[in-house]
Amino acid sequence: MxxxxxxxxxxxxxxxxxxxxxxxxxxxxxxxxxxxxxxxxxxxxxxxxxxxxxxxxxxxxxxxxxxxxxxxTHPEIKKVVLEQLDKLAHGAGTDFFNPYQIELAKKLASIVPGNAGRKVFFSNSGTEANEAAIKLVRQATGRKFIIAFYGGFHGRTMGSLALTASKNVQKKGVFPWMNGVVHAPYPNPYRNPWHIDGYEQPDELVNRVLEFIEEYILDKLISPDDVAAVISEPIQGEGGYVIPPRMFFSELKKLLDKHGILLIDDEVQMGMGRTGKMLAIEHFNTIPDIVTLAKALSGGVIPIGATVFRADLDFKQPGMHSNTFGGHALACVVALKTIEIVENLxxxxxxxxxxxxxxxxxxxxxxxxxxxxxxxxxxxxxxxxxxxxxxxxxxxxxxxxxxxxxxxxxxxxxxxxxxxxxxxxxxxxxxxxxxxxxxxxxxxxxxxx
Ligand SMILES: Cc1ncc(COP(=O)(O)O)c(C=O)c1O
CATH class of the missing domain: 3.90.1150.10 (Aspartate Aminotransferase, domain 1)
Incomplete structure (x- = not known):
């Protein structure tokens, strides 16, 4: 019926x-x-x-x-929540150790494309996952600038807000936000500054965006050795569910590799099976250096954010970044089960x-x-x-x-x-x-x- x-x-x-x-x-x-x-x-x-x-x-x-x-609450999630509540919910996962966050980190490392060793920083939201990524790339490379895209959304706290550029109201009246961010046009096939029909001419659109980054940012504005990373959503969410041409990220990555610039893939909205793959970047045949996750990672039950990064980018000493709830035992168990269910879906x-x-x-x-x-x-x-x-x-x-x-x-x-x-x-x-x-x-x- x-x-x-x-x-x-x-x-x-x-x-x-x-x-x-x-x-x-x-x-x-x-x-x-x-x-x-x-x-x-x-x-x-x-x-x-x-x-x-x-x-x-x-x-x-x-x-x-x-x-x-x-x-x-999905019945399988409910079951693990009830079991875990009898063991440990909050265990101060950034000061004390617990097995649950290790299990989740191993799993997250295995779902990110590529075979580089991966580590994870845990937090409670998408914006925090991106804040951690900002600190990671700056301290790991010694470079300070980050390139983001028009139409992108990465959060509303003062670091990630600087990256966000989907509506001016998000930044209204609160200047100054974090310094050192410049934006490039996103390869939006339907609506882009060059009025190219990106469905008919995807190569042309991708070339224009890469040319903009190379000539108008890296050549005229900021030396490539000052640029730590490019951050992008694989498909823009808040910006309008905009899907770039399939070759965009692999071509972008080639350009970035030439200059030692890292790629941060913000999967907060598109990750966790939304696009039919665990991560949306899998549609684009590209291996990012850092992946950020939150939202659906929690199974809708408890907040969690995760920054999954190449192990060699790790913070250089304890205390450079931390929080209270990161590595929350209950949240980690829920996320592990969520990933398992999504894999089957x-x-x-x-x-x-x-x-x-x-x-x-x-x-x-x-x-x-x-x-x-x-x-x-x-x-x-x-x-x-x-x-x-x-x-x-x-x-x-x-x-x-x-x-x-x-x-x-x-x-x-x-x-x-x-x-x-x-x-x-x-x-x-x-x-x-x-x-x-x-x-x-x-x-x-x-x-x-
Ligand atoms: C792609 C993306 N990144 C980051 C965020 C920020 O996540 P949160 O609202 O959990 O801080 C969002 C939220 O919509 C998002 O869509």
Whole structure:
């Protein structure tokens, strides 16, 4: 039987409205959008979310790429959590030793491409994983500059914030952030400074980006021997689910190797099976020097961040970097189990890619306001524009689609200036996926007609 969403007929959302009002009285202004996403979650199960007014929704947001294993807790994760709670939860993993973080570090080292010896620094979030990467590359190379990409998102603390360049509001009013970062255009096939159609001419697009880095940064701005690293998301997440041409990272790595510049691969959003591979960089046949992870590594249960790096880059003495919760025993056990479950889900994610492709691609041909549809595995982005010719971003219509979808029982999140991400939990069944995709199509047609 086809799974059904239930938006209560006549539900006036009274409880939700009350709680949203209270929220803004007591909780700091952050990224909530009460106009388009007035969703007050009471509980969730599998891929289904229930709000405080009794409405039931299908989830295409995965709690911002965290709940890849669904809600509330995958049964196998629940089992290891309960067992571990009887042994050790917090064991001050940066001062005392524990076997759990060693096991997880070994596993993480084995899932990162390449055969270099790898070590891991543990933390609690994506931004912290990137902060550790910044300190690692600076102290290991003695070089201070880092190159990041426009449209990239790496966190909002003062170091990673300097790398982030997806929206100016993230940096508004808080200058100065960390010094020593310059940005290059990302090879966005749909929207780039050279107006190249990167789907038709991927080589041309990649060459322009590399030429920019070589000629406009390394030649005219900063000597290559002052540049410690380039940081990039393998597929930009917050920036709009933008997939660069397949040869981009291998060509970039060749250029970086020439100058002894390291490559940091930020897998915080795209890692952990989202794209049908454990790490998204595996689609690009490239071996990064450092990989950062967080979000879905925790199985949606407990925060964890990890910076997996070439062992020779390690901090030179104890105390150069540390924290309180890193190597948290419970978090490490959960992450180990999460990786095991995700490994088994990869073929399922690869199969569902076709379902998403077949349902979403026709929208690009049919609807004037759908400028681009791009995706791999269960990581899909749909870009909304005023019209195909101008490609002018249309955030109002994007927001309307998200709002209408929610009213019809589908949870979506925006990304980029005018894109929508469709990122269901990886455990979603084909029937459930089709239910969500049907609602998405109806919402697009209704909001753009
Ligand atoms: C690619 C990427 N890196 C880093 C971060 C920051 O992670 P956190 O919010 O856990 O600090 C995010 C968050 O969205 C992200 O998408």
């Amino acid at each position: 086809k799974p059904e969403v239930r938006v209560k007929p006549g539900s006036d959302g009274t409880r939700s409205k009350q709680l949203i009002q209270e929220h803004f009285k007591y909780i700091a202004l952050s990224t909530h959008d009460p106009e388009n996403l007035p969703l007050v979650i009471e509980k969730a199960n599998g891929v289904w979310i229930y709000d405080v007014d009794g409405n039931k929704y299908i989830d295409f947001s995965s709690g911002i790429s965290v709940c890849n294993l669904g809600y509330p 990869l073929p399922h994610v690869q199969r569902l890619e076709k379902v998403f492709r077949d349902e979403l691609m026709p929208l690009k041909d049919k609807v004037e306001k759908i400028g681009d549809v791009r995706g791999v595995g269960l990581a899909w982005g749909v870009e909304v524009v005023v019209d195909k010719k101008s490609k002018k971003p249309d955030p109002q219509t994007r927001n309307k689609i998200i709002k209408v979808a929610l009213e019809k029982g589908l949870v979506l999140l925006p990304c980029g200036k005018s894109s929508i991400r469709l990122i269901p939990p990886l455990i979603i069944s084909e029937e459930e996926a089709r239910t969500g995709l049907d609602i998405f199509r109806e919402a697009v047609l209704s909001a753009t007609s």
